Amino acid sequence: MTTRDGTETDAPTSPPVADAPLKAHRHAWLRELGIVLGFYYVYQTIRSLADVPGVKSRAHGNAHWLVDAEKTLYIFHEQAIQQAFLGANWFIKVMNVYYGTLHFIITAGLLIWLFAKRYTAYRVMRNLLGATTGLALIGYWAFPLAPPRLYLQCDGDIPVVGEGGGLVRPKCFVDTLDKIGGLWDYQSSAAKAIANAYAAMPSLHFGWALWCAIVIWRHVGGRRGHVLAVLYPALTLFSIVVTANHYFLAALGGTVILFGGLGVSRWSERRRSARHAAALQELAVTERSH
Numbered sequence: 001m002t003t004r005d006g007t008e009t010d011a012p013t014s015p016p017v018a019d020a021p022l023k024a025h026r027h028a029w030l031r032e033l034g035i036v037l038g039f040y041y042v043y044q045t046i047r048s049l050a051d052v053p054g055v056k057s058r059a060h061g062n063a064h065w066l067v068d069a070e071k072t073l074y075i076f077h078e079q080a081i082q083q084a085f086l087g088a089n090w091f092i093k094v095m096n097v098y099y100g101t102l103h104f105i106i107t108a109g110l111l112i113w114l115f116a117k118r119y120t121a122y123r124v125m126r127n128l129l130g131a132t133t134g135l136a137l138i139g140y141w142a143f144p145l146a147p148p149r150l151y152l153q154c155d156g157d158i159p160v161v162g163e164g165g166g167l168v169r170p171k172c173f174v175d176t177l178d179k180i181g182g183l184w185d186y187q188s189s190a191a192k193a194i195a196n197a198y199a200a201m202p203s204l205h206f207g208w209a210l211w212c213a214i215v216i217w218r219h220v221g222g223r224r225g226h227v228l229a230v231l232y233p234a235l236t237l238f239s240i241v242v243t244a245n246h247y248f249l250a251a252l253g254g255t256v257i258l259f260g261g262l263g264v265s266r267w268s269e270r271r272r273s274a275r276h277a278a279a280l281q282e283l284a285v286t287e288r289s290h
Contacts, residue, residue: 035130042137059144059198063151066201066249075248078148078241079173085242089180095239096182099205103236107208110215118219125215127268132207132261139253140199147200149175149244173244202253203246209236210258 070076085091111129114122151173176182210233217229240246 035126042134055144055198056146059146060150062143062201063146066145066247067151070247070249078244078247081238082148082173082176082242082244086174086176092176092180092242093182095243096177096180098235099239099243099245100177100182103205103208103239106232107212110212114215114219121219124265124269125211127265128214128258128261129208129211130261131264131268132211132258133204135257135260135264136202136204136207136254139202139257140196143201144198145201145250146198147245148173148241148247149178150197176243200246201250202257203240203250204254204257205240205246206233206236206251206254207258207261208254209233210255 067076107129111122111126114125174180213229213233216225216232220228237251240251241248
């Protein structure tokens with residue numbers, strides 16, 4: 001580049017500091033841990049409300065209403081899908097592990113990877129995940145819902161071979177974790193202390209899966225990344241249905257909270273940018289006055 005006196009100098013070899021990617025502060029993880037604990041506290045507070053008299057009956061009443069709505073829309077096929085796979089115990093166990101364990105590991109793993117490798121993107125995606133989760137917590141409080149595994153009292157059991165050699169089907173949903181098993185079940189003391197039996201709407205599993213798909217599509221990329229970004233939420237949708245933990249409309253609820261979280265996070269980012277611009281303008285005015 002050329003200076004005012006005509007002297008030639010080398011062009012800058014690095015971008016301005018303002019364009020440099022943000023890096024996490026040494027102790028930034030403590031703040032993130034505090035945010036996680038805050039969300040967990042709110043979740044536990046809402047979970048405790050499930051024991052309030054009347055909530056259980058509301059949750060089952062909402063389940064009957066939702067099933068009727070799905071029948072009206074011709075999308076009540078969760079029971080048929082589960083029954084089609086109940087004979088393959090090993091496959092159901094894999095889905096139970098996926099639903100109860102891998103789902104959380106994959107979401108947390110992507111969040112940690114963004115924090116360590118893509119901190120600028122991490123802040124945006126962290127806010128989206130937080131807003132999505134916050135909207136889900138509101139949904140659990142406002143609309144308690146009994147999941148399919150608690151819908152009606154089953155007369156049958158896991159399918160067995162009948163007298164004619166055919167497979168005898170149950171008359172309603174099966175709690176696959178209880179009947180077939182996985183790494184844990186809802187009857188364990190840990191699950192009873194953590195799980196909210198009536199937090200089936202919206203499906204945070206599916207909402208988080210869509211969040212993971214966005215991360216993989218945008219920040220992993222490539223053909224494999226794009227294929228994985230499509231397959232992951234599809235597999236999650238299948239797992240929440242075949243294990244009788246969520247309805248299709250609950251998955252739609254998970255989609256709604258993701259888009260709602262996107263709107264909230266964008267609104268928050270615009271406000272943050274506006275405050276930052278105002279602060280810079282005020283600083284510039286102050287410097288000129290001196």
